Amino acid sequence: MKYMSAFEIIGPVMVGPSSSHTAGAVRIGNLAGQLLAEKAKTVRFLLHGSFAETYRGHGTDLALLAGLMGYTTDSESIPKAFQLALMEGLEYTFEPTNLGLVHPNTVQVLAQGEHHQLDMIASSLGGGKAEVQELDGLPLRFSGERPTLILSHKDKPGFIAHLSQILDQQGYNIARLSLDRQSRHGDAITVCEIDETPSSALLKLLSTKIPDLQNIRQVWVP
The missing domain is CATH 3.30.70.260 (ACT domain)
Structure with a gap:
């Protein structure tokens, strides 16, 4: 029998409205920012499934962008992500797409910094959890919950x-x-x-x- 943690039952401390579409999206942005390992200059978010259908209403766009800039799930700056990106000179787009047979809350992140670039596919699994599914064209899985x-x-x-x-x-x-x-x-x-x-x-x-x-x-x- 698998026992669930309090985090899985209650969910993360977060700015809403949704643990899957907001908190999980922030974590995806956090993972992308750490993997790029420098400040992003441009980024394309290719949104799949439920992410593509509801990203404006659920704030997924704000959450992904805020996470990429280093803000965490409980940050009150998430609703101001567009303004903060403008101040940082970060160019961004959100584009609905079809990534095939993947989790419905999935996004491909294509980010470019001054020296590095990133191609990452990740999914929000519910309860604020996120998992990288592909990196640099190679299928793999990790959540970043441990170092x-x-x-x-x-x-x-x-x-x-x-x-x-x-x-x-x-x-x-x-x-x-x-x-x-x-x-x-x-x-x-x-x-x-x-x-x-x-x-x-x-x-x-x-x-x-x-x-x-x-x-x-x-x-x-x-």
């Missing part, structure tokens, strides 16, 4: 062993680990959820000691 490392690399033997060894030596416990790849020896992404917040020293160590590591990002949206 999470996202490592882009070539699919080569020994990558997971190197990663696990360094984390163990530095005293980090792995809570969940998954690898998705385009093809054998092709581009791959490893998602590593850990129990402790990673230090800058750990990130530097991983970047210098793991062969074939191309990029490392971190997210945490507790």
